[in-house]
Amino acid sequence: MNTDISKILIDKDELEKITDHIAEKINRDYADISKPLLLLIILKGSVMFAADLMKKITLPLEIEFMKVSSYGAGTKNSGEIKIHLDLTRDHLEMYNILIIEDIIDSGRTLSRLSQLLKNRNANSVKTCILLDKPSRREVPFTPDYVGRVIPDEFVVGYGLDYNEKYRNLPYVGILKPEVYS
Numbered sequence: 001m002n003t004d005i006s007k008i009l010i011d012k013d014e015l016e017k018i019t020d021h022i023a024e025k026i027n028r029d030y031a032d033i034s035k036p037l038l039l040l041i042i043l044k045g046s047v048m049f050a051a052d053l054m055k056k057i058t059l060p061l062e063i064e065f066m067k068v069s070s071y072g073a074g075t076k077n078s079g080e081i082k083i084h085l086d087l088t089r090d091h092l093e094m095y096n097i098l099i100i101e102d103i104i105d106s107g108r109t110l111s112r113l114s115q116l117l118k119n120r121n122a123n124s125v126k127t128c129i130l131l132d133k134p135s136r137r138e139v140p141f142t143p144d145y146v147g148r149v150i151p152d153e154f155v156v157g158y159g160l161d162y163n164e165k166y167r168n169l170p171y172v173g174i175l176k177p178e179v180y181s
């Protein structure tokens with residue numbers, strides 16, 4: 001285990017089970033849709049989760065990326081989302097969009113992003129999140145698919161970062177507070 005991590009919260013085996021379970025649900029829920037499923041992968045934190053998850057989705061799908069942020073370099077929410085990279089596709093009414101995100105905290109990123117895509121007339125917009133910190137919610141938002149509800153701790157690994165580091169850890173772990181204080 002990396003020495004900056006105080007505890008492994010979700011290990012490799014459990015991450016496997018989480019993606020198995022969510023993919024099963026998605027396969028069932030989207031089985032009868034007439035318009036294509038578009039996985040909208042939010043850079044960069046959800047890349048590992050999305051890669052593992054999509055291998056287990058047996059339906060035809062397409063992928064797109066967006067890069068948005070609500071956080072600066074630190075661990076505190078700046079309160080705004082910024083679009084750094086937008087999806088280039090037009091005619092969103094042709095797609096059932098499933099947003100893939102690493103973690104929901106205040107809920108600002110996802111509520112604004114979902115609204116934006118609905119305003120662009122997507123046929124449907126749902127959200128699939130690896131980690132949910134419900135105790136931190138500042139705007140009401142309930143994701144459609146959640147991997148695991150976690151306590152209010154700053155976590156890294158399996159795509160999630162602190163100052164761009166730790167994304168490559170193969171597990172989700174709690175970062176020692178002395179690393180960021």
Ligand code: IMP
Pocket residue numbers: 045070071077101102103104105106107108109110153154155156160161162
């Ligand atoms: P929200 O708008 O507050 O829900 O922000 C969600 C975003 O905050 C995520 O996409 C992450 O980039 C970041 N974030 C929130 N909590 C953590 C954490 O514990 N570790 C790493 N990133 C986090």
Ligand code: MG
Pocket residue numbers: 044045161
């Ligand atoms: Mg992030």
